[in-house]
Amino acid sequence: MSTTLFDRPTLKAEYGNYIGGKFVAPVDGHYFDVTTPTDGTVITKVSRSNSKDVELALDAAHAAYATWKHSSVTERSNMLLKIADIVEANHHKLAAIETLDNGKSIRETINADVALVIDHFRYFAGVIRAEEGSVSELDQHTVSMNIKEPVGVVAQIIPWNFPLLMAAWKIAPALAAGNCVIVKPAEQTPVGLSVLMELVGHLIPPGVLNIVHGFGPEAGKPLAQSSRVHKVAFTGETTTGRLIMQYASENLNPVTMELGGKSPNIFFKSVMDHDDAFLNKCVEGAVMFALNQGEVCTCPSRILVHEDIYEAFMERVIARTKAIKMGNPFDTNTMMGAQASEDQFNKILSYIKIGQDEGAELLCGGAPASIEGEYADGYYIQPTILKGHNKMRVFQEEIFGPVVAVTTFKTTEEAIEIANDTLYGLGAGVWTRDSHELYQVPRAIEAGRVWVNCYHAYPAHAPFGGYKQSGFGRETHLMMLNHYRQNKNMLISYDKNALGFF
């Protein structure tokens, strides 16, 4: 592959909040430094907001909602299409900013993050034009009519692993459904959304979409706690998920939660029946744990492989893992970039150690990666494979790094048992040439998304969400619209006569 080296983007010196259709300085005037994990240097400052800024955003959102709630489906759809067009026109610019902000390689931000942002806006623009409500004639004189209404002003708390894409997953359906939105980006990765608002802000009526930057306990908490918010959407970890649900319970607010997983990736014996293109795809499927440096809620972080093919299959997986090219994240040949922050870097290394302390065998990786040149001070970790058993902590906890734990199974029943022996149920992978297995095994797995003979595909139009402690709600699909709406039932009588009760 020919190399393309993208320029490192230059940013403004600081970014305020985006409230009421314009960038505004934080009320108390405080900003915090944003560093890039590619080399640990400070790249800009963003608002260090608090409850005062949140109240301003709530004022703007409520003011806008008075008219936005009457916006036509056509108006909302066309707005989302125009946002998508502008993102598309700035595809590489936004990809480079996402790489700078998060640390991931430019080949991923171009081909996954930003490409999917465009498609998700277009998807939600499309589905709302095709949707219809429902009408039932309950009897000769009585009609039940269901009309979808937006919930109102919604709060969305965005994670740092796919800063723009996770924002698009949440913003697109909320706007499509007719809500006004207040977004709190992750404090590690606030830049992409600010730059996006510079590009598309003029397309959106003032107050309909607001961005409040800041730290979770200072800005996220007052937003999640506010009685002026009508719904909260969160992607993150379980303790904060519980805390947000506690706040929501006080307001009797609905929530949607996406809280991660420990996804099994199961390789049945038949994958090795032939040495062909499909086997090659299966090997790549096992190495998918390294996508996005492993910082994916659905990271296939447990490989379950049939014991008869373990040696031959893992030999290929290890070789493919060792061939992962690390280096300058702005180089299109670089496959894996930096972990998103120094604390993540240290946490991942601590997990590699606990895995080995528990008796897991290190098959490859296991240490920081040394990157030469200007990115030597970034947070890079070698893709790592540990062999052990499913009761080990490295098989049970989300490391959120390029670390996979592999174990073997003897029977299909054992594979299913191991796959389901987890607190979570977000994703799973099943790889087989057997047409019975490829239906029956996914049905037996307790997870909201089972990839069959593929992994890590996130197309709009296929619902995504968790079972068990992975949360609830289904994103990337029109199902999500109903998480941002209420149902207005009009029960209409066409009978002129009294009931006769009184």
Add this chain to the structure above:
Amino acid sequence: MTTRVSFTPAAKALMDELRIFHGPIMFHQSGGCCDGSSPMCFALDDFKVGAVDVYLGDVDGAPFYMSSSQFEYWKHTHLTLDVTPGRGSSFSIEIPTGKRFMIHSRLFTEEEFNQLPPVRKGNQHSPA
């Protein structure tokens, strides 16, 4: 006595810093996505622990909890609360300091494991 969780001087220093603004504090070990697998620090009673949680002990006077389902996999490991530089996410109250609590783990020896007191449910412990 064998404890399930201890802390480093750096963790104590950060806890002292946080107590100036927040008063008494507590920890709840998280799991899952993003900053999952990190300990979360809150003002005491801001996070409601319940019968699904276990109380592992105090760290410098701050109660440390974990969900009982997660504890099943952690019970054979001793935890040390430490601090790392880095911009964490989540609602943990140390985030604005630019430092992040983190956990180091080591396996209990068999002798230590046998001496451990049983854990209590989160709702059976009322810290002073």
